[in-house]
Amino acid sequence: MNRKNGLNMDSWITRRSAVSGLALGGAGLLSAGLATNRAEAAPEWTLDLDTAADNCIALLKLQADISGADAMGGFPGEVWAWVPNEGTIRILNTYGVGVSHVEFRPDEGGWRFYHREVLLYLDPETNEVAESWYNPFTQRRVEVVHVFNDHVSRFYPLEGGRFTFPWPYEIHGNNIVYRISVFRLEDNPMPRRDYPLHSQSDKYQTGELWGMIGDLREIMDPDVTSAGCVTSWSRISEWLPFMEMGNRPGQMIFHSHAHKLKNGVEEVIPTVRRYLEKTAPEYFESPREWTPPGARVTAWTHSKNLVDERRARGLKEGETPFSWPKS
Numbered sequence: 001m002n003r004k005n006g007l008n009m010d011s012w013i014t015r016r017s018a019v020s021g022l023a024l025g026g027a028g029l030l031s032a033g034l035a036t037n038r039a040e041a042a043p044e045w046t047l048d049l050d051t052a053a054d055n056c057i058a059l060l061k062l063q064a065d066i067s068g069a070d071a072m073g074g075f076p077g078e079v080w081a082w083v084p085n086e087g088t089i090r091i092l093n094t095y096g097v098g099v100s101h102v103e104f105r106p107d108e109g110g111w112r113f114y115h116r117e118v119l120l121y122l123d124p125e126t127n128e129v130a131e132s133w134y135n136p137f138t139q140r141r142v143e144v145v146h147v148f149n150d151h152v153s154r155f156y157p158l159e160g161g162r163f164t165f166p167w168p169y170e171i172h173g174n175n176i177v178y179r180i181s182v183f184r185l186e187d188n189p190m191p192r193r194d195y196p197l198h199s200q201s202d203k204y205q206t207g208e209l210w211g212m213i214g215d216l217r218e219i220m221d222p223d224v225t226s227a228g229c230v231t232s233w234s235r236i237s238e239w240l241p242f243m244e245m246g247n248r249p250g251q252m253i254f255h256s257h258a259h260k261l262k263n264g265v266e267e268v269i270p271t272v273r274r275y276l277e278k279t280a281p282e283y284f285e286s287p288r289e290w291t292p293p294g295a296r297v298t299a300w301t302h303s304k305n306l307v308d309e310r311r312a313r314g315l316k317e318g319e320t321p322f323s324w325p326k327s
Contacts, residue, residue, distance in 0.1 A: 077256020
């Protein structure tokens with residue numbers, strides 16, 4: 001029995017069954033007046049997705065561009081507060097921009113993935129970038145701290161590592177699907193003892209659920225270096241530090257999808273494009289410098305630095321680090 005990452009691979013659609021099933025799976029996709037036959041529906045399998053090297057190339061075609069050119073993605077979404085026995089409230093919209101490029105390193109036995117991304121919180125009514133947010137639970141207005149992740153580098157080794165290739169995949173008609181679940185439990189950089197207003201626990205626990213759905217024909221086409229892809233992304237986490245919720249019960253739920261922006265910056269929604277052009281235009285390009293994975297500033301370490309700096313400057317009576325308006 002072939003097992004990968006704890007999954008029974010015999011239950012997944014294999015290369016052979018994927019090809020024979022394309023005519024059936026493609027019927028629903030091509031029923032809008034397009035004539036086809038089994039030979040036309042089935043692409044030539046130029047990649048063997050059950051090998052590490054080809055499976056990684058397929059994934060990189062979805063996430064980036066194997067030519068080394070920049071690939072930009074946009075991800076609209078929303079964020080909810082889930083409070084036990086009280087309900088679920090949509091508190092903000094979100095919009096993110098990520099830019100990547102990749103580089104194969106034979107000497108390192110894998111691919112370097114250069115990436116930076118920004119996630120902005122938007123007013124749920126106007127979709128303008130939010131500077132502040134009224135917290136309905138504490139009945140206080142606080143400053144919004146957006147997420148600027150630079151750099152978010154990754155390394156994809158063809159052998160070994162946490163996520164060893166080949167990764168499990170499914171084939172549905174002309175769609176290839178990678179489903180990835182990542183759960184973390186780690187020390188909180190803002191422990192409760194020192195940051196009681198900004199931390200829910202001494203441990204920081206999160207879950208990120210990914211579903212990457214891509215164009216199989218483009219993946220199998222050797223002339224295509226960047227395949228069409230839509231990625232579903234959900235995140236479950238603790239309260240954000242700027243919310244100043246302390247250890248109130250509840251979780252944050254992020255729900256969004258990402259898609260490649262074939263025309264680059266022009267496809268970013270106007271409110272976000274104007275904001276980034278003015279404040280952080282570097283987030284329209286991938287980083288050129290390689291930063292080893294893990295050596296980056298996170299939303300939590302950035303928030304900790306802000307709190308420490310503002311405490312050091314001194315706070316007025318009744319003021320908190322993220323009080324609005326800012327002093």
